[in-house]
Amino acid sequence: NAGVTQTPKFQVLKTGQSMTLQCAQDMNHEYMSWYRQDPGMGLRLIHYSVGAGITDQGEVPNGYNVSRSTTEDFPLRLLSAAPSQTSVYFCASNGDGSYEQYFGPGTRLTVT
Amino acid sequence: GDSVTQMEGPVTLSEEAFLTINCTYTATGYPSLFWYVQYPGEGLQLLLKATKADDKGSNKGFEATYRKETTSFHLEKGSVQVSDSAVYFCALGPRQGAQKLVFGQGTRLTINP
Numbered sequence: 001n002a003g004v005t006q007t008p009k010f011q012v013l014k015t016g017q018s019m020t021l022q023c024a025q026d027m028n029h030e031y032m033s034w035y036r037q038d039p040g041m042g043l044r045l046i047h048y049s050v051g052a053g054i055t056d057q058g059e060v061p062n063g064y065n066v067s068r069s070t071t072e073d074f075p076l077r078l079l080s081a082a083p084s085q086t087s088v089y090f091c092a093s094n095g096d097g098s099y100e101q102y103f104g105p106g107t108r109l110t111v112t
Numbered sequence: 113g114d115s116v117t118q119m120e121g122p123v124t125l126s127e128e129a130f131l132t133i134n135c136t137y138t139a140t141g142y143p144s145l146f147w148y149v150q151y152p153g154e155g156l157q158l159l160l161k162a163t164k165a166d167d168k169g170s171n172k173g174f175e176a177t178y179r180k181e182t183t184s185f186h187l188e189k190g191s192v193q194v195s196d197s198a199v200y201f202c203a204l205g206p207r208q209g210a211q212k213l214v215f216g217q218g219t220r221l222t223i224n225p
Contacts, residue, residue, distance in 0.1 A: 031211045042201060042215035090155055094211060099144060099163065101213060103155030
């Protein structure tokens with residue numbers, strides 16, 4: 001039981017490049033979320049999903065796309081990276097009615 | 113919208129000292145409240161929770177009481193250890209479940225031996 005896994009662990013992009021951050025969970029959780037963590041700002045919700053085929057925007061969705069084709073996977077896409085997207089990205093999941101979100105280890109992204 | 117405000121860090125204490133990290137919130141309705149902890153290089157882990165007014169959450173010697181009248185959820189521990197050094201986040205969520213959490217800015221705690 002691996003929990004929530006994220007790849008890659010570190011990534012450096014140039015402005016304008018695109019990439020996908022991968023997130024997978026093996027706990028059969030319905031809910032999955034993406035957060036970004038910036039110094040002094042805590043974690044902010046980017047996008048979330050309440051089940052396969054259903055996604056919605058969080059607090060800071062601009063510049064990011066998501067899809068949820070399976071229960072297990074919830075990738076986050078940056079279509080055209082900008083320096084303002086330099087951050088640490090966390091994926092999380094929780095089961096229906098559960099009060100605990102399980103977090104992945106994070107991806108540290110630098111955009112130059 | 114909903115928001116969470118934590119005391120400014122960093123906080124540095126000696127081992128066995130008493131710890132308080134203040135957290136206040138603004139929310140519509142009756143949210144659930146959480147404390148998460150992030151150890152160096154890791155993701156966040158749930159430390160404790162409270163789902164209604166006057167509930168006390170506790171875990172690993174940490175406690176926090178859901179105070180609706182003061183909209184607060186302060187984290188306390190009577191005697192901290194070096195292993196408690198981490199970043200602590202206060203968060204609120206909907207009444208049922210833990211999706212769409214709103215986090216405070218985090219408080220970095222360092223415990224010196």
